[in-house]
Amino acid sequence: MKSLIAIIIMAFIVCISAKTYAAPVIKIDGSSTVYPITEAVAEEFQKIEKGKTKVTVGISGTGGGFKKFCNGETDISDASRPIKPSEVDLCKKNNIEYIELPVAYDGLAVMVNPKNNWVDYLTVKELKKMWEPAAQGKTTKWNQIRPNWPDKELHLFGAGVDSGTFDYFTEAINGKGGASRGDFTASEDDNVLVQGIATDTLALGFFGVAYYDHNKDRLKLVPIDDENDANGKGPILPEYEHVVKGTYQPLARPIFIYVSKKSADRPEVKRFIEFYMKEGGKLSKEVGYIALPDKAYGLALKRMEKRVIGSVFGGHGAQVGVKIEDLLQKE
Amino acid sequence: MNRKLYNKFLDKSFTILGLVATLIGLVVLSALLIDVFTDGMGRLSWQFLMSYPSRRPEEAGILSAWVGTVWVMILTGLIAFPIGVMAGIYLEEYEKKTWFSNIIEINIANLAGVPSIIYGLLGLGLFVRVLALERSVLSGAATLAILVLPIIILSTREALRAVPFSIREASYALGATRWQTIRSQVLPAAMPGVLTGAILAMSRAIGETAPLITIGALTYVAFLPTSPISSEFPYISFQGIFDAFTVLPIQIFNWVSRPQKGFFTDAAAGIIVLLMITFIMNGIAVWLRYRYQKKIRW
CATH class of the missing domain: 3.40.190.10 (Periplasmic binding protein-like II)
Incomplete structure (x- = not known):
């Protein structure tokens, strides 16, 4: 009896199996x-x-x-x-x-919650202040980054530590690939990060710009200023021309x-x-x-x-x- | 009098408590099912079942994933079921109680609780690298077979233990050997229980993602394993078990992590397909169990 069933199932697979070379x-x-x-x-x-x-x-x-x-x-x-x-x-x-x-x-986009009305742009130095290894357990409030920002907790979201994205971001911001504070929400799945930032008004995170494109209504993109006028003055968004011309630095x-x-x-x-x-x-x-x-x-x-x-x-x-x-x- | 009322009250409350406990499981399950079906039902179509994955969510299909799942499940069953049942019979019917047998038993019980990713690492080292089976259907099925072995062994033993000892004694009294007793009396009587264990084991295996990702099952596969029956001589081919494959949970996992919203719908539809295959598989096993139960006449 069992063999009969096996034959039926096998026959079924054969029927739908494409002719293979x-x-x-x-x-x-x-x-x-x-x-x-x-x-x-x-x-x-x-x-x-x-x-x-x-x-x-x-x-x-x-x-x-x-x-x-x-x-x-x-x-x-x-x-x-x-x-x-x-x-x-x-x-x-x-x-x-x-x-x-x-x-x-690939542009790495830095994102906050749309209800966040205080962040207008970030400099690379400010990003470093948030993400450097020494910030662990110490830099925990928004007003520690810029004094006129609110005295509220800072919640960080980032790519998983095994990813090339994490290596690149830490290299670009902290100056050493893989060097980062450990007390942030890490996920290999960027949709988890999107979800986290979209539901937390105190959140800030980074991931590939493709995920921003599909979630524009739920996230706010932050322009980045590397304070180096040679590759573009002032804060810059990860838009096509800036990435290609090399002015969205250092996150492209x-x-x-x-x-x-x-x-x-x-x-x-x-x-x-x-x-x-x-x-x-x-x-x-x-x-x-x-x-x-x-x-x-x-x-x-x-x-x-x-x-x-x-x-x-x-x-x-x-x-x-x-x-x-x-x-x-x-x- | 008061005591009697109190006992009656206890009796009633336990009935209600039991009912609530049952309903919690059912409510959660139906909430999940309703959610998945509303998201994915519209996407389910012949085109979806018969297409390969694609970068465009509306063109993407699940063919290679569900055929891969069916392949892996059949092979897992073919490997795990005979080994598991034989081990169970040995441990229950033949083995003498020594300290060594105690260690084996404790270890099998412990194995049932080992995280599945550990089995993936074992599969990667043993099947993919040492035995050089590469990332084939066979590697995946062998890994999953090891993963579900403890469940099959334990449930086989439970089922054998449930067969009354008088049956064995009657058989011996009529001059049957131990093997004849097991083959013609004990095993058929235990079969419904053994099959229930096998159902549980296979249902666990079908949803496993972590061990298959660890051994390196692929995400994008736009072809099917070589068909086992061919139109040319020698008509039967085992090439398929050495082919690359993907399975439903991996495809679903990949779709859920993509940025485009359309892939979420695809993932929901994929979950429905996975549920249907689980359902069909369980249906076959329930039917087999029913047949065995009818055959038992003492």
């Missing part, structure tokens, strides 16, 4: 920030390949992705920050060479994919990367990111064709205030 699989894993872009590219790529190639995308976070990538378990790694020294060493140990390709910009960052050199020689991976560099700009805009200038995609593609190994950041991890086309051109 022994198609090659491109394995991608890594950052949840880069995921929507890679997913969009993979979706369109598989449409034009018509079953010739399969693409899988996982979300292990930038760090988790590199661990698998440097073990030779994946072909491409999504990364929301450049590769770190420890990961460079791991890759070297396992003989994995990689090509670094920028795919888009390029995001990447890393391609294993061994995999790059496979024809389907090559086709995928070419497609990524051609359509990536348009698709990243569609899913809420800021496209690189066309020139940058061209330069990145050349990098791929010439098989330029290594990171333009020299393997030091997150770096603040870079325009990606300048770095690519230097090569």
Whole structure:
């Protein structure tokens, strides 16, 4: 009897299983920030390949992705920050060479509750006062940041400590990747942060600008002033032109994919990367990111064709205030 | 007289208390169901069931996720059920009480309470890396099978214990060996209870996300595992169990964390699909249990 049921269920699966070929699989894993872009590219790529190639995308976070990538378990790694020294060493140990390709910009937006009527802008120094490790347990009131702000508690929300977003924000604000106070609400799920800030009038938090775009009515965006007139005077919002021109500093960052050199020689991976560099700009805009200038995609593609190994950041991890086309051109 | 009234009052109040306790569970469940159904029912369609994930919420579908879930569940059952039942039979019918057997028993009971992510780490180390099964359907199913083994073992033992000892003695008296007794008398009588345990175990496995994410089950998969029956020789293929996969809880988890509102609706619809599969699975098991119960005649 049981076998009969098993046969029925199996038969059912067979009916709905698409006819399969022994198609090659491109394995991608890594950052949840880069995921929507890679997913969009993979979706369109598989449409034009018509079953010739399969693409899988996982979300292990930038760090988790590199661990698998440097073990030779994946072909491409999504990364929301450049590769770190420890990961460079791991890759070297396992003989994995990689090509670094920028795919888009992501602006980190600083957000408060819409009922917050005192914050008009923030300087990087003020952000540091809130987030630096020494602030833990000490900086707990809004009026400690600026004296004319209310004598009320300050509630902080931020990205989870395993994410590239957290690494970048702490590097940009506190000057050292990963250095931050620990007493804030951390979540890997940005919707949890949106929910937290939208329901707490005393909240302040940061996350990718894409999440602000879809929750404009529930959040208030804070302009940031880095007090460096060379890249834009006064407080600046993370809008398209400011991010691309490099004036929304220091909270705009390029995001990447890393391609294993061994995999790059496979024809389907090559086709995928070419497609990524051609359509990536348009698709990243569609899913809420800021496209690189066309020139940058061209330069990145050349990098791929010439098989330029290594990171333009020299393997030091997150770096603040870079325009990606300048770095690519230097090569 | 007063005492009698007091006892009557106690009796009544316990009935009411019990009813309230039952209703709390039901009210919470129906509130959840109503919430999910109002959010997701409109999104549920043939297109949703038969499409692959997409960056556009209105085009996204759940095909690879639910087929992956069905694959993993069948394989988990095929691995966990025989091993669990055999272990349960051994521990209950054959094992002699020694200090060693006590340690085994305590450990199995403890295993049932280990957080599921620990099983994921075990699966990553053992199946994905050491046995080099990669992030395949088989790795996922084997991990979940280990996760539910303690539940199956414990419930098998409970069910065997519930079979009256006189049945065994009668069987031995007629000259049956131990194995014949177990096979033809004890196990069939215990089967309804064993199946109830299996239902509970599978219902736990179907909703697990953490261990599968840990072993590296993927989020975006736009193809299905290779079909087990093919039109070409040798007609049966086991390739599917080595293919990459995703499952419903992972897809739902991913949709809930996306910024676009449309994905929330997709997630709600995905939850309905997950509930339906759980329901169908439990339905099959309840029906099997009913058949076994009818067969028992002493």
